[in-house]
Amino acid sequence: MRVLIAVTHLLGAGHLTRAAALARAFALAGHKATLVSGGRPGPLGDCERAKFVQLPSVHIVGTDFKTLLNEAEEPVEEAHLAERRALLLDQLRITRPDVLITELFPFGRRVLADEFTALLHEARRMRPRPLILSSIRDILVAPTRQDRIREAHDRLARCYDAVLVHGDPQLIPLGASWPLDEETKSLLRYTGYVDEDPAPLDRHPRTGIVVSGGSSAASLPLYRAALEAARGISDRSWRILVGRGIGEADFRSLQTDAPAHATVERARTDFRALLARAEVSVSQAGYNTVVDVLRAGVRPVLVPFEAGNETEQRLRAETLKALDLAEIVSEADLSPERLIAAIAQALSRAPTGTPPVSLDGARGSVAITERLLRKTSALHRAIDWSRLDEALARAEDRGCPIGFWWRDDDAVAHTPKLDRLLNLADRYEVGIGLAAIPEAVQQSLADRLQGHETAYALVHGWSHANHAPLDEKKAEFGTHRPVATMEIEAADGLQKARACLGERLLPVFVPPWNRIAPELLPLLPGLGYQAVSTFRDRDRHRNVNDLVQINTHLDPIDWHGTRSVADSNALVAQLAGAVERRIDGAADPDEPIGLLTHHLVHDEPIWFFCEQMLDHLLRRKVRFLQIPRLFRNKSRIMVEL
Structure with missing residues (x-):
């Protein structure tokens, strides 16, 4: 198969990380995968077998999803967006994919709707028309306006053959976060959680506490609270991994404020191995971080990101807590004292081990896509x-x-x-x-x-x-x-x-x-x-x-x-x-x-x-x-x- 994946991450890098994992999985299965990214460049891991194309990037600051910024931190102009669209459509024509996957759209990225709809329009005009799939995480943030939900459902019914839901319905069905009509339900295909690195982990004696906050600047309050909490838990080593979204001045300030038993450094590629050796993980509740935590079997303390009426991380954290797999500290109540109490609670319990949740979503996505394309091709040939x-x-x-x-x-x-x-x-x-x-x-x-x-x-x-x-x-x-x-x-x-x-x-x-x-x-x-x-x-x-x-x-x-x-x-x-x-x-x-x-x-x-x-x-x-x-x-x- 020729597979084209289109993704634009606006805040953190989680969407790009998941899309890159899919591209790698398709390539490893022998397919020709092309990943087109419209967000800020970020680490992708080993993508040598997949083709990577970077569009002129856009991003946002904070939770202002309506104001797109360019590389110079200036509001984007129409010429910038037009250049992106032209390059994206060029890749469609060059690739002539058997399968087109849009990450998050049409469930989100309304600010880039013109770009995605142009892509879909051209794909639908191709003969033969590619299989068109939407790729979404386990939990979505549904619009408060019903007309926007209807708009998303209409685009799905008009343009898409299936929706790859990268989650496990035994843990969180999509309907827990997004209202579904019968036609949309019929399009859903659960793949399991997409683990960017499914390699087995070496088990070591667990010591210390690892703090991580993803790749956006929104985790700065968590890092500061963790440093103060480290002063209250001084009998364990602390390792605080700071994402690239934190500016250099704030990063240096965190290093200066760290006590002797706490190491502050930039995020590392061996993060999963660090988790496998840790007693407790302190993090937000983003998709990729939670997959890392579940795979490593470490006891997590989750501080879900909730600014701007975001509900995704809170729902994921509460689901894990209900299964006795995590402790929660609310972002609104975040303080060193509350963080210390939650860590102490986690330390009093044994590590979780690997939960009964499907974590093979990348290969699952490939298998589902192969079946869908085979079925379509076979029926057409009949x-x-x-x-x-x-x-x-x-x-x-x-x-x-x-x-x-x-x-x-x-x-x-x-x-x-x-x-x-x-x-x-x-x-x-x-x-x-x-x-x-x-x-x-x-x-x-x-x-x-x-x-x-x-x-x-x-x-x-x-x-x-x-x-x-x-x-x-x-x-x-x-x-x-x-x-x-x-x-x-x-x-x-x-x-x-x-x-x-x-x-x-x-x-x-x-x-x-x-x-x-x-x-x-x-x-x-x-x-x-x-x-x-x-x-x-x-x-x-x-x-x-x-x-x-x-x-x-x-x-x-x-x-x-x-x-x-x-x-x-x-x-x-x-x-x-x-x-x-x-x-x-x-x-x-x-x-x-x-x-x-x-x-x-x-x-x-x-x-x-x-x-x-x-x-x-x-x-x-x-x-x-x-x-x-x-x-x-x-x-x-x-x-x-």
Whole structure:
């Protein structure tokens, strides 16, 4: 696999550390990994087997996540951000990845949303499209605004194939920190915790106390409190490891203030080995630090970072304390006295040993990604598109342009399945006509379609009630009732649908079960309808004045058998046949080929076939016509039925 990982760490280096561990794991498994970092350069360990690309960096100070700074500590300008985007997209084109992984986005990094969405847009346009994954830690900080949560979920459904959650649900499920809807839940793949260095540790007699604070400047109060606490616990050696986020002046001040039995030095590459020999670890509760502590089996005292309403570290610390794996000192209550008390409590207990938590998340991420890509590739290869390809090539040779459009029936309300349908349409940038049942339509459908530029509602009969005898095919507007009765219902359907859906409704009549009495057709324009849509090639030799007819021609559901997806070879043959009829003149070449779906009854095989069909058609560069273009083009009002 060619794997591209995009990460930007803004404060500490934890996000970069985890992303680098993933890149190493992919490379060690024999894949070509490229890591693109947009944060400050930092130590990456052994990344020789993976390609590393540094973008012009951005970072923040404190908890001001809205103000991005450049290397000169100045607010970034648009030219700086534009250069980053251009270089990132260049790497996408150069790498042509089989797998694209965005670290934290869309759950976070809203300040860089333009950059990430540009990357996703270009990736989705690639043929073949890469598998797109989001990579997140075990605990997230959810926005307080519900619209931002919905925005993240919408981006996931529209752009992503899965979410790699680098945690263990037996310890902390993602739902403990982030509200999940059903569609987002279906995307989650727990990998286990990502340990940047899974090598076994030598066990030594444990002595002394190790204090660490990550790579940001936010840990300075912890270092100062630890030095004072060291004066109160003088019978143990202390080693205080200061991250690079602490300036040189503060670092020198800490060294000067240290008592004789406390060593103050910069963070070391053998940190894990130091923990394995320590009696107690004092640290914040960041992801990587906690993984180090759990792997080393040292008794931790955690001082979770909570400034700026951060909740991630507090939740992680409380989870470990509830399992009797840690002591906690609140950041707000941090003092030498409280730190001494917590260390004394930790010293009174035996080391924790390795807890029953999955710490093999890097290799787990590789294995999950391999399975996802194999499944996608295998299913794609299982569909033989050759007959369709031959028909499309023949159409091109004959100068017969083939258009496609998409209709979905039975919409009534905003549901997770409707979201999935619209997000699929958005992913492939195709329009869709939603045949909505007027009697059952709800305001939530109108709200969902508001502002959606490519999805329009059509009028799906009146109540979708069958009036045909038991021994005949189902129909609501067939030949089984008085025309006058059906005329009233068709008029009521347009009126009620328009009152609810407003400008998102087009006056297009879609009879349920695609059957309509011939006597009703001439009456539709007088009721306000401009078009009708059923299921078959339209007849060029029967005219209905002022009425467009644009039909559908392929329904992937096996209605009379499994009610799952029909045989893929038969479906491809139907598509190819529709193309061939237009080439040979057996069907009207001006009528686009219509795809018909029913989102409310789709199972996974149906969803998969629809996505693969869209993907293949667009790779063949076929035209998908937008819905208003089909039904509002005045020059085509007099199309033959």
